[in-house]
Structure formats: structure tokens, C-alpha cells
Amino acid sequence: MASAETADRDRAHTKVTRSVALDETKPSFKTTELMTMIGVVVAILIASAVADNFDAPRAWTLVAVVASAYMVARGLAKSGTRHVDTDR
DSSP states (O other): OHHHHHHHHHHHHOOOOOOOOOOOSOOGGGSHHHHHHHHHHHHHHHHHHHOSSOOHHHHHHHHHHHHHHHHHHHHHHHTTOOOOOOOO
């Protein structure tokens, strides 16, 4: 009976160490957002080269909108990170 009480007491005082990563988001090159943005930009540029009624200024405006949306999405994804830059 004494050994069961000792085991319970030892279990209560045991500390568990865990390794917790502080980065909440993946690097941009590992996300599907980047691949999607590149695909949409390529599709816009191909469409502007092929279609007669889709001119270059409109295509580059759409590319700028897609790039801006990507930057906003990445900014929102990284807004809550606790990453500390140690490369100083």
C-alpha cells in the first residue's frame, strides 16, 4: 500500500516539458496562397495576350489587385505571430 502512495506522490510532482514552436504561420513559399496567386497572374497575362478585347492596362491592373490581395492575406495570417527575429 505504501508503494501505491509513493507512486501517486511522484506522479503528482513530475513536470512534463514540451517543445512549443512560436511561429503560427508557414513561410510564404510553403503555402497554397502563393501558388494560387502565381497561377492567377499567369492566367491573367495569358488571357490578355490571347483575347482581343482584354488589353494590357486592364491585365496589369488585375495583376496589381491580385498581388495586393495576396499581401493583405499574408499580413492577416502573420498578424498574430509571436516570432522574434534573432538574426540581428
